[in-house]
Amino acid sequence: MRRGIAATALVASIALAATACGGSDSSDDKSAGPTTITWWDTSNATNEAPTYKALAKEFEKANPTIKVKYVNVPFDQAQNKFDTAAGASGAPDVLRSEVGWTPAFAKKGYFLPLDGTAALADQAKFQPNLIEQAKYDGKTYGVPFVTDTLALVYNKALFEKAGIKEAPKTWGDLKTAAATIKKKTGVDGYWGSTQAYYAQSFLYGEGTNTVDATAKKITVNSPEAKKAFGTWQGLFSGKGLHKADTTADAYAHIQDAFVNGKVAAIIQGPWEITNFYKGSAFTDKANLGIATVPAGSTGKAGAPTGGHNLSVYAGSDKAHQEASLKFVNFMTSAKSQSTIALKNSTLPTRDDAYTAEVKADPGIAGYQGVLPAAQPRPALPEYGSLWGPLDTELPKIAGGRESVQWGQSTPEVASATVDPDF
Known part of the structure; x- marks a missing residue:
C-alpha cells in the first residue's frame, strides 16, 4: 500500500x-x-x-x-x-x-x-x-x-467472455458482474482490499467521509458511513467475489491475481501501471480496462486524491x-x-x-x-492518522470477527480517531 x-x-x-x-x-x-x-x-x-x-x-x-x-x-x-x-x-x-x-x-x-x-x-x-x-x-x-487516484481496473477479455460490455457503474452492478464472470469464465469477478484507503470510495458514494472538517466532527460512526462499510463488507462474500485476505501480504496477493488473469477486477491506483503490464494478462496493454470507481446509493462516485x-x-x-x-x-x-x-x-x-x-x-x-x-482531502494535520484505527479494525470486520456496527462491537474506532485539538 x-x-x-x-x-x-x-x-x-x-x-x-x-x-x-x-x-x-x-x-x-x-x-x-x-x-x-x-x-x-x-x-x-x-x-x-x-x-x-x-x-x-x-x-x-x-x-x-x-x-x-x-x-x-x-x-x-x-x-x-x-x-x-x-x-x-x-x-x-x-x-x-x-x-x-x-x-x-x-x-x-x-x-x-x-x-x-x-x-x-x-x-x-x-x-x-x-x-x-x-x-x-x-x-x-x-x-x-x-x-x-483510485479506479476500477478490469480485464477486458474476461469481461467480454462473460458478455459484459461496459464497466459496472454501481457497487450493485459490480456484484452482479462478478457473479456472471464466475459463471461464464470460472474466474472470480472482483477482489477487494481491506485497507482503509481503498474503503474511502464507499464513503464518498454515500456522501460522507471519515471526518466533517467544517463541523469538526468524526463521521466514521454516522449512518451514512455504516451504510458504506456495509456495502464494502458485502463485496467479500458471494458468487464471484473473492473472500477477504487479511494477511500481511494481501496487497501483493490481490495484485498478482489480477495481473495474471486470476481475478477480473480490483480497485487500484496508477502507481501499479508498470506492474500491470508485466503480468501475463496484460502483455497486450489494450486489455487493461480503467473506469471510475462504482457509485454508491447517492448515485455519485468518488475516489481519494x-x-x-x-x-x-x-x-x-x-x-x-x-x-x-x-x-x-x-x-x-x-x-x-x-x-x-x-x-x-x-x-x-x-x-x-x-x-x-x-x-x-x-x-x-x-x-x-x-x-x-x-x-480532495481536508487540509487537516490529523486527517491521515484517521486511517490508522480503521486499518486495524476493517480486516477484522471483513474476516467476520467483528461487526460493522462500530458503536456496538468496536467503540475504540471512534475514540481512537478523535484528536483533542481537532
Missing part, C-alpha cells in the same frame, strides 16, 4: 538523518565549491527511482554550481523519518512528500512557503485542484509532482533553499513530467505535460479520464 498509511508506522528511525541537509555543513559553502542539496525521494526504488536519478543528473549538468545528493527512502518510513530529522534540524533540503503530509509538516514549520518563489514560477500550468492540495492555512508548501509534491525544508540556509527551489522547478517542469510519465507510467500534474506521446500509454490515458471523480 502506497497511499496514506505512513502515519501508522510504529518506529521512527533516524538512520538517514546523517544524509540530510547540507545547510549546517561548512563543506557546502559556495566558496568551497558547488552547493550540495539532499533530496529524499520516496518512490519505488525498482520501478521509479532510476528515472528520478537520471533527471537529477540532468539537472546537475545544466546547473554546474549545484550538486544533488539523491537518497531513496522507503515510502512507509519516510513520514516518520522526516518528522524526526526536521525536529532535530537535520532534514533533507527537498522531500518528495505524499500530499496528505503537507498540513502536519506545514503546521510544524518544517516546509518552506513556496508562493512567489522560483519553485512555483509555472503555477498557472498546474491543475488548480492539485495546487489547493499543496496548501495549508492560505500558503502553498509544495509543487505537485505526480498525482493519482493521492500523489506527491516536492517540498523544501524551511530549516535549510538561504543558499540551499535557493538551489532547492531551482531544483524543484526543474523536476516539475513540463519536460521533466513528460519524461517521468513515459518512463514510470505516472500521471503528470500539469496539463502541458500530457503530450500525445504520453497519452498514447493506455494506462495513463485511462487514469486521466477518471481524475474528475477524485475527491
Whole structure:
C-alpha cells in the first residue's frame, strides 16, 4: 500500500538523518565549491527511482554550481523519518512528500512557503485542484509532482467472455458482474482490499467521509458511513467475489491475481501501471480496462486524491533553499513530467505535460479520464492518522470477527480517531 498509511508506522528511525541537509555543513559553502542539496525521494526504488536519478543528473549538468545528493527512502518510513530529522534540524533540503503530509509538516514549520518563489514560477500550468492540495492555512508548501487516484481496473477479455460490455457503474452492478464472470469464465469477478484507503470510495458514494472538517466532527460512526462499510463488507462474500485476505501480504496477493488473469477486477491506483503490464494478462496493454470507481446509493462516485509534491525544508540556509527551489522547478517542469510519465507510467500534474506521446500509454490515458471523480482531502494535520484505527479494525470486520456496527462491537474506532485539538 502506497497511499496514506505512513502515519501508522510504529518506529521512527533516524538512520538517514546523517544524509540530510547540507545547510549546517561548512563543506557546502559556495566558496568551497558547488552547493550540495539532499533530496529524499520516496518512490519505488525498482520501478521509479532510476528515472528520478537520471533527471537529477540532468539537472546537475545544466546547473554546474549545484550538486544533488539523491537518497531513496522507503515510502512507509519516510513520514516518520522526516518528522524526526526536521525536529532535530537535520532534514533533507527537498522531500518528495505524499500530499496528505503537507498540513502536519506545514503546521510544524518544517516546509518552506513556496508562493512567489522560483519553485512555483509555472503555477498557472498546474491543475488548480492539485495546487489547493499543496496548501495549508492560505500558503502553498509544495509543487505537485505526480498525482493519482483510485479506479476500477478490469480485464477486458474476461469481461467480454462473460458478455459484459461496459464497466459496472454501481457497487450493485459490480456484484452482479462478478457473479456472471464466475459463471461464464470460472474466474472470480472482483477482489477487494481491506485497507482503509481503498474503503474511502464507499464513503464518498454515500456522501460522507471519515471526518466533517467544517463541523469538526468524526463521521466514521454516522449512518451514512455504516451504510458504506456495509456495502464494502458485502463485496467479500458471494458468487464471484473473492473472500477477504487479511494477511500481511494481501496487497501483493490481490495484485498478482489480477495481473495474471486470476481475478477480473480490483480497485487500484496508477502507481501499479508498470506492474500491470508485466503480468501475463496484460502483455497486450489494450486489455487493461480503467473506469471510475462504482457509485454508491447517492448515485455519485468518488475516489481519494493521492500523489506527491516536492517540498523544501524551511530549516535549510538561504543558499540551499535557493538551489532547492531551482531544483524543484526543474523536476516539475513540463519536460521533466513528460519524461517521468513515459518512463514510470505516472500521471503528470500539469496539463502541458500530457503530450500525445504520453497519452498514447493506455494506462495513463485511462487514469486521466477518471481524475474528475477524485475527491480532495481536508487540509487537516490529523486527517491521515484517521486511517490508522480503521486499518486495524476493517480486516477484522471483513474476516467476520467483528461487526460493522462500530458503536456496538468496536467503540475504540471512534475514540481512537478523535484528536483533542481537532
